[in-house]
Amino acid sequence: MKRKIADSLILASVNLSVIAIVYAFGFVKRTNDVSPLLALLVVPVLFLFTLAYTIRDFIRPGMRIQAILASALSVPTVMFLRSIKL
Numbered sequence: 001m002k003r004k005i006a007d008s009l010i011l012a013s014v015n016l017s018v019i020a021i022v023y024a025f026g027f028v029k030r031t032n033d034v035s036p037l038l039a040l041l042v043v044p045v046l047f048l049f050t051l052a053y054t055i056r057d058f059i060r061p062g063m064r065i066q067a068i069l070a071s072a073l074s075v076p077t078v079m080f081l082r083s084i085k086l
Helices: 007-024 034-059 061-073 075-083
Strands: none
Touching (some): 007 061, 007 075, 034 061, 034 075
């Protein structure tokens, strides 16, 4: 039987990758024009999609473990979103 990767796990991984890129290039310090767009728009919107898909995957019996992993991968995203000062 072939196992499918949960959508929430993919989105959580992408979100974590975007945050790693933000930190790696110093976009958090708002040193260029891309940083506000990336840090203030892309990450929260992507997190909302991740949250919705995680809830959906928690409901599916075969995807619950992957939804738990997606939740664990979303912890740094929540910490990043709480650290943004407008």
